[in-house]
Amino acid sequence: MGKGRNTAPRDTQAVCAERELEEKKDAAGAREGQRRRQSPAERSRGGATKSPLVDAAKRCVARMELWPGIWPVLLLLFLLLLFLLPTLWFCSPSAKYFFKMAFYNGWILFLAVLAIPVCAVRGRNVENMKILRLMLLHIKYLYGIRVEVRGAHHFPPSQPYVVVSNHQSSLDLLGMMEVLPGRCVPIAKRELLWAGSAGLACWLAGVIFIDRKRTGDAISVMSEVAQTLLTQDVRVWVFPEGTRNHNGSMLPFKRGAFHLAVQAQSCPPIKTSIARRSVASLRGDVRYGCCPQCPQKG
Numbered sequence: 001m002g003k004g005r006n007t008a009p010r011d012t013q014a015v016c017a018e019r020e021l022e023e024k025k026d027a028a029g030a031r032e033g034q035r036r037r038q039s040p041a042e043r044s045r046g047g048a049t050k051s052p053l054v055d056a057a058k059r060c061v062a063r064m065e066l067w068p069g070i071w072p073v074l075l076l077l078f079l080l081l082l083f084l085l086p087t088l089w090f091c092s093p094s095a096k097y098f099f100k101m102a103f104y105n106g107w108i109l110f111l112a113v114l115a116i117p118v119c120a121v122r123g124r125n126v127e128n129m130k131i132l133r134l135m136l137l138h139i140k141y142l143y144g145i146r147v148e149v150r151g152a153h154h155f156p157p158s159q160p161y162v163v164v165s166n167h168q169s170s171l172d173l174l175g176m177m178e179v180l181p182g183r184c185v186p187i188a189k190r191e192l193l194w195a196g197s198a199g200l201a202c203w204l205a206g207v208i209f210i211d212r213k214r215t216g217d218a219i220s221v222m223s224e225v226a227q228t229l230l231t232q233d234v235r236v237w238v239f240p241e242g243t244r245n246h247n248g249s250m251l252p253f254k255r256g257a258f259h260l261a262v263q264a265q266s267c268p269p270i271k272t273s274i275a276r277r278s279v280a281s282l283r284g285d286v287r288y289g290c291c292p293q294c295p296q297k298g
């Protein structure tokens, strides 16, 4: 009996010890599970917080910690650019020209975004060209270009006519805007319509788009333009070379501009020319010559 009495508490002690051991194991397991669920950032700070906002922020930081390499690399790239761009600007004239052109195009796209809502009020209307013109006139100051216009008085004050001009680069836009007469719209290649905001601004200002690859279509658009010239008191600006030509000489003229002048009858072509070197190099003086009207008879 005594033996039995002595054994019972020992059994109970053993069971208790076993239970205690199991409980400890469970607790340790639970702690490990929680530890595994925690992000590295939480682990390093010793556990979850009460606020979900803080938890979210911690998760973000943890994600960054997962990619510790990306920030130094980005910083390095940024510093490299900071060093490389000025070096290219001062050492390579072609890189300098490239940056200037990139800014020129980017600036025009930006200005077009501003112009679109203003022009949209009137819808598609040649009067919108005035707005574009005013918005583009300052660009010459950004590049330190001094423009000299000669013979602007040759533009008749009120009658339809066709202006023909040489075409060296997309910078000709600057010269064109200096002398663009009222209610005058340029003829442009159709691809320009897809030049983002600039394309939409051109469309709103009544720029006439032609598909140069489809002569038939281009001719019928130009025939319609001839009617518009007569009925709506509009002038048209054509680059008869039909494309840009950087290399000093003039390309043979396409005939559309001259057909247009003949079809619109009393509508003389007026020749203007942009001085070559200065516009193309994006600095210095630009001379813009407007010549007397050509003979009217086709």
Ligand SMILES: CCCCCCCCCCCCCCCCC(=O)SCCNC(=O)CCNC(=O)[C@H](O)C(C)(C)COP(=O)(O)OP(=O)(O)OC[C@H]1O[C@@H](n2cnc3c(N)ncnc32)[C@H](O)[C@@H]1OP(=O)(O)O
Residues within 6 Å of the ligand: 108, 111, 112, 113, 115, 131, 132, 135, 136, 167, 173, 186, 187, 188, 189, 192, 197, 198, 199, 201, 202, 207, 210, 211, 212, 215, 218, 219, 222, 223, 238, 239, 240, 241, 242, 243, 244, 253, 254, 255, 256, 257, 259, 260
């Ligand atoms: C603040 C925000 C600002 C946002 C942006 C601001 C922008 C502001 C606006 C500025 C826009 C400026 C845009 C400037 C863009 C300049 C350009 O895109 S230049 C390129 C487009 N321009 C042209 O192509 C010039 C016009 N082209 C022609 O006139 C061509 O003749 C053609 C009609 C396209 C036909 O070309 P092609 O077939 O290659 O060549 P041709 O030998 O000339 O013609 C063949 C044939 O057809 C006869 N013909 C031509 N035209 C006519 C006609 N109107 N009517 C009847 N017949 C025609 C021609 O006589 C030939 O036949 P032939 O028997 O051999 O004589």
Ligand SMILES: CCCCCCCC/C=C\CCCCCCCC(=O)OC[C@@H](O)COP(=O)(O)O
Residues within 6 Å of the ligand: 105, 106, 108, 109, 167, 169, 170, 171, 173, 189, 192, 194, 195, 196, 197, 198, 242, 243, 244, 245
């Ligand atoms: C979301 C799309 C973004 C597209 C970005 C396109 C970048 C264009 C940016 C700005 C446009 C500036 C408008 C300049 C107007 C002058 C156009 C011009 O002079 O075109 C050349 C054309 O005469 C003859 O073309 P080709 O010599 O035949 O080739």
